[in-house]
Every structure is written in structure tokens, then in C-alpha cells.
Amino acid sequence: MRYPSRVTPISYLEANAAEVLAQLAPQRELLITTRNGQGKAVLQGLAFFEETQDSSPD
Template sequence: MKLSERIKPISYLKANAAEVIAKLAEHQQPMIITVNGEAKAVLQDIDSYEEMQEAIAMLRIVQMGQKDIREGNTIPLEEAMRRVRDGSLD
């Protein structure tokens, strides 16, 4: 679906809500809703939204790991493995 087909005024959404929701699920591409010609909201299907939230969560985990590395909050692999085997993860 072209970007121009995914930009709709709020009046279109009001008049065609069921169709819009069906298209969101079918194409899995967001729709941009305008008010007075300005983009004001983005609608997306639930599966795409959940995927995006999972991706954001993974990026946050990576970011936290990079911060730990920068700050020197790391231990050698052998030490980590020993702690896992011993059950002493503190």
C-alpha cells in the first residue's frame, strides 16, 4: 500500500472505522490520521504493535548491556559460568 493511501482525514476514519481496521490487519502497515490537514495520530494493527513493543524491549536490554560494558560492570565468562553452576548469581 502506498504512503498516500495510508494518510486519511479523521472524517474518513469516523465514516469507515470497520474498513480501516480490516485494512490495518490485512496490510500490517500503519495509517496516519490527519486533523485539519496535519498528521495527528498513527493507527496500527495489534500484531504490528506487539512486535514493535518487543523490538523496543530488546533494544533497551542491549542498551543496558552496553552501559554496563562502558561502566566496567562486567565479569569474565568463566566467572559467570561458575556462578551459574554454583547457583550464586549475586
Template sequence: MRYSSQVKPISYLKANAAEVLLLLAEERQPMVITQNGEAKAVIQDVASYEETQETLALLKVLALGNHDIEAGKVKPVADVVARLRAKAGK
């Protein structure tokens, strides 16, 4: 994804806030905001932000699972299934 077409100075954001929000919602692309010629912030629509957070949460769960595997914290699936069935039968 190229962000170069979505780079705007902070003065543009100040002068066109409503238009920027509409554009973000329609295009679902983040916008880089600059101040004194340097990138200072990235803004995006709420739906995209929520999707990003959900994706990061899933990646964290996967990373934790991989860490457990590497640490040897695993059990055979047959043992886990038997334990779950035993609990369900109580």
C-alpha cells in the first residue's frame, strides 16, 4: 500500500476536517498528517481501526501459541479431548 498519495499537511486537515473524515470513511485508506514537513500522525476511519485491532489481537494469540509450542507446553489432542469429555459428563 502506498501512502504517498495520502499525505497531507496539518493545515489541510484543519481547514478540511469534515471532508477528510468523509474521504477516510469512503476510501478506507489511512492518511499521513505532516507538520513542518515531517510525518507526525496517521489517521484512519473507525471501521478500519477496529479491523486492525482485531487482526493484531489474533496475531498475538497465534504468537503466544507458537511460544507455548516452542517451550514444550503442549499436550496430545487425545488427552485434551478425553479430559473435556470427562468434564462434560459430570
């Protein structure tokens, strides 16, 4: 399993959503968002998401 290499607070994501999404879209990596120091969500670009769905066993 590959672990996310980027972790960012949700407040940063809220303030910089367009920039974060623009950086995330072309990358094949995950982004963990945190709230109060605890992981809350994982984001990934749509193309990478679709790749992972296509390669999943049925």
C-alpha cells in the first residue's frame, strides 16, 4: 500500500482550494487533510482515482 506523501490542515485547503486541486490533479498521489491534528479525509485527482478504479479486481 502506498501512503500519502502530503498532509495538510483542512484550514489550508479551505483557504487555497483552487491551488491545491490544481497541484493535485496531474499528480499520482494522495493528500490527507487534517482537523485538530487528526486525519479526516483523503483527496486524489480524478484521473488517478479513475486509474485506481480501472485496476481494481472485480
